[in-house]
Amino acid sequence: MLFHVTMEVQLPQSMPKDQADALKAQEKALAQRLQEEGSWRHLWRVAGQYANVSIFDVPGNEELHALLMSLPLFPYMRIAVTPLCRHPSSVRAGDL
């Protein structure tokens, strides 16, 4: 299943820079691994915001929930999920 996911990162201003940098590095490593493996299909920065728009390809809701909860920045993100299905007028074969 495909999911459109938006993530807005809100790190507390009180978080020490070293801790924030470590979390971002862990997040980047996992995000890149998941992209290489295929479950994180698209990752786009929202211009002008510490936020992204992503497309995930995972078997279902439970898997997406587990994946999102595994992200190091999960406690500091506002996340919105929109499940996607194929549009009948799309000329694409189903892949993005």
Ligand SMILES: O=C(O)C[C@H]1C=CC(=O)O1
């Ligand atoms: O920067 C972000 O948008 C948050 C998060 C998502 C991927 C990543 O590396 O960090």
